[in-house]
Amino acid sequence: MSIVSIVQLPTKVLREKAREVSAKEITSPRIQELISRMKKTLAASENGVGLAAPQIGESLQIFLVSEEAEEIDKGRPPTVTEASPPQDPETKLQKRTWRYDVFINPKIKKISRKKNEFPEGCLSVVGKFGIVPRPEKITVEAYDENGKKFVRSATKFVARVIQHELDHLQGVLFIDKATQMLASEHNTS
Numbered sequence: 001m002s003i004v005s006i007v008q009l010p011t012k013v014l015r016e017k018a019r020e021v022s023a024k025e026i027t028s029p030r031i032q033e034l035i036s037r038m039k040k041t042l043a044a045s046e047n048g049v050g051l052a053a054p055q056i057g058e059s060l061q062i063f064l065v066s067e068e069a070e071e072i073d074k075g076r077p078p079t080v081t082e083a084s085p086p087q088d089p090e091t092k093l094q095k096r097t098w099r100y101d102v103f104i105n106p107k108i109k110k111i112s113r114k115k116n117e118f119p120e121g122c123l124s125v126v127g128k129f130g131i132v133p134r135p136e137k138i139t140v141e142a143y144d145e146n147g148k149k150f151v152r153s154a155t156k157f158v159a160r161v162i163q164h165e166l167d168h169l170q171g172v173l174f175i176d177k178a179t180q181m182l183a184s185e186h187n188t189s
């Protein structure tokens with residue numbers, strides 16, 4: 001399996017404003033292949049819960065949010081990083097395959113005034129973590145990978161991941177917003 005490596009700072013694409021994907025383009029082989037590559041890249045990452053297209057070098061308004069972020073909100077410890085030997089079918093069954101929600105051309109419809117502070121990291125800023133204040137709730141309108149428009153409201157950690165990914169599409173990174181840098185490990189996106 002060919003996994004694209006995740007673009008790291010100071011690569012320019014991480015600081016660019018990503019362009020919108022036209023309605024016709026969404027179902028094109030190029031965009032479908034890109035989404036599939038993003039899913040594989042996120043699945044292969046050790047502790048990623050989201051990924052934006054610029055992180056694999058494509059300046060397009062597409063990002064993924066992993067179902068794992070919802071599980072983290074429910075207080076369940078993530079199990080995805082557990083390595084299982086391929087010859088052990090029992091262990092293999094226990095390993096979760098997360099659903100990845102695709103957001104294309106996302107627009108913020110509503111955002112709460114109330115903010116939360118929480119540690120964040122980024123797959124493109126390896127080894128750095130910081131406390132980032134962000135609105136607690138967000139409602140986003142976007143297109144899915146089939147070109148269907150949807151509205152998603154999120155709170156807590158999922159809302160945070162969505163905002164982190166929205167920032168990627170504007171060339172903004174968590175280090176721009178962190179009020180304090182940390183030295184421990186957390187889920188990254």
Ligand SMILES: [Zn+2]
Pocket residue numbers: 121122123124164168189
């Ligand atoms: Zn990131």
